[in-house]
Amino acid sequence: MDKFTTLTGVAAPMPLINVDTDMIIPKQFLKTIKRSGLGINLFDEMRYDDDGNEIPDFVLNKPQYRDAEILVAGDNFGCGSSREHAPWAIKDFGIRCVIAPSFADIFYNNCFKNGILPIALPQKAVDVLMKDAEKGANARMTVDLEAQTVTTSDGESFAFEIDSFKKHCLIEGLDDIGLTMEKASAIDAFESKAAMERPWV
Template identity: 60%
Template structure:
């Protein structure tokens, strides 16, 4: 997993409440266990018109938001089912950070496990950012994980809270597997010791 330290990037706004994971990545795209190629399914039903063509009004189809790495959202982002494909699709699109007043718990946790920083800001702060993005093409923010701060182009800084353990893991690029592998030496020693203490546990099953 890629570490997250400081990100300065283009902001894309999704001005909708209660965006659920079935809208982030619809069920027909859940057949794969690969984390790549999912960007085609990201917000699939919203990105296209009934005839299958791209909806020019949807933000991801607009040139000004191409290559955005920060997604600006509204309350209760990521609600619904617990599908991990949702953060996979966002990451495959290029998003490394999502800003919102609140997140669904499971989605929030899944983001950390996949290298995305979900930032909770006050509703008034998020509203100010939506107004800034709308008024100014090429609107960028700087998100500093160490300082727990989001900085606007005019220098306004918004502080956010984050669990220290999750912060440390994301800052160092460690998911659950990475954390476990930090103890690889001790795990190997334990397995070798158990082979001596209880050899019957390691016999081949016939």
């Protein structure tokens, strides 16, 4: 998993509340078990018309937001079913950080396991960040995970809270497998000892 330390990039404004996981990645794209290739279908039903053509007014189709790495969203982002494909699609598109007043619990936790930083901030702070994001590609936000701050293009900064363990995993780029591999030597030692003490197993 890619490490997350500091990110400076374009933020896309999506002031919608209750964006559920089916809106993030519709059910017809859940057949794959690969984490790559889903970015093109992120927000598929909002990005494309029935003929597969881009809808120009959708934020991620606008030239200034095509390379967005931060998403500023509305309340209760990621609600609905628990599909892990939702953070897969977000990450594959290139977004590494989602900022909203609140998140659905399962989506929130899945983000950390996939190298995405979800930041919950008070509505007033999100309103300021949303307005900054609306400035387009020339307005670049900075997310500093170590300092736990989000800074607007004008230099206004907001502190956010994060669980220390989740912070550690993101900074070190550790998913569940990576966390297990940190204990590889201890696991090997245990198995060697067990094989000597119980050779019949």
